[in-house]
Amino acid sequence: MKRKAVSLVLALTMVASVVAGCGSKQEEATTEPAATEDAAAEKTDAADTADAAAEAVDGDLADKKVGVCIYQFSDNFMTLFRTELQSYLESKGFKAENIKIVDGANDQATQSGQIDNFITEGVDVMIVNPVNSSSAATITDKVVAANIPLVYINREPDATEEQRWADENMDVTYVGCDARQSGTFQGEIIADLGLDAIDLNKNGKVDYIMVEGDPENVDAQYRTEFSVKALEDAGLEVNCLTDQVGNWQQDQAQQIVANALGQYGNDVEVVFCNNDAMAMGALQAIQSAGRTVGKDIYLVGVDALSEALEAVIAGNLTGTVFNDHFSQSHSAADAAINYLTGAGNEHYIGCDYVKVTQDNAQEVLDMVK
Ligand code: GAL
Secondary structure (H helix, E strand, O other): OOHHHHHHHHHHHHHHHHHOOOOHHHHHHHHOHHHHHHHHHHHHHHHHHHHHHHHHOHHHHOOOOEEEEEOOOOOHHHHHHHHHHHHHHHHOOOOHHHEEEEEOOOOHHHHHHHHHHHHHHOOOEEEEOOOOHHHHHHHHHHHHHOOOOEEEEOOOOOHHHHHHHHHOOOOEEEEOOOHHHHHHHHHHHHHOOOHHHHOOOOOOOEEEEEEEOOOOOHHHHHHHHHHHHHHHHOOOOEEEEEEEEOOOOHHHHHHHHHHHHHHHHHHOOEEEEOOHHHHHHHHHHHHHOOOOEOOOEEEEOOEOOHHHHHHHHHOOOOEEEEOOHHHHHHHHHHHHHHHHHOOOOOOEEOOOOEEEOOOOHHHHHHHHO
């Protein structure tokens, strides 16, 4: 994609940011819309600068080698991400044979071996989606020692690690969205329905089940915490029936939700899933139990996979949150290029999520397809 689509995302994002209250970073955007616009303008400037830099060195980029480590190829969202990353890198002048993308198979030892291989092969820049974010310090140390700039994506290392990049002036950055925002948007989608609609068992509370992604991943932690916080911030009382780990996987979520529906029956009013793959599994379980989303249960995910958007349009999913793989993959590639050109980067490069309901699902689907 598709500059047009990126601009549309930016436009949607600005609306979403202004409308919705969020965690600490988003609170600033909500209370000061002007600051959001400034940030958006800065973002555009940064993108333009990166474009200009890339155009200036297009010829040189053809000879540069980039090593990309993905935590697990079978992950739906990371498949969209890596496909877009590959095509964007090529559009920026990298030769296809100089872009090597490897599958960590959800095993940190495998990925560490792949990083060692990239170092031995002498890649010019690395883009890493860590299997375990807690391994970031070790990864950073060896990549930096080999004098290779490093762009982390999708799984954010902790604050101490990020501070070290700044303190030690390392060519290391992180590109990703703030998962607190996606959790907040999920909670707001539910809260906006109003207690009367949600509280089907009339106990005065929102009775929910939570299906979490990989617990080591900050996205899972924040989405879990902030989706519930958004309900509480809207003045709703909440009751967690069960909170279980589905590891981002559809089949695991299907099982968890089937069991929970068996155990808690009609008391389950809301199902929060940390991503859409799991929401699709939850939907299968909901339908098998004879329940109907939008009528006697509510369901939300994150990512805006095409199938999830189609489910939102059909009324089978209450809402989702667009996890912008276009913006994230382009920013990661631009950051890699900035290191190669000597322009350098900030140590944190953010992006915004977009809240998706029936109101805008078709628009988002047209954009991502
Ligand atoms: C999240 C995404 C999940 C999964 C995870 C992998 O941002 O929502 O679907 O891909 O990243 O780390």
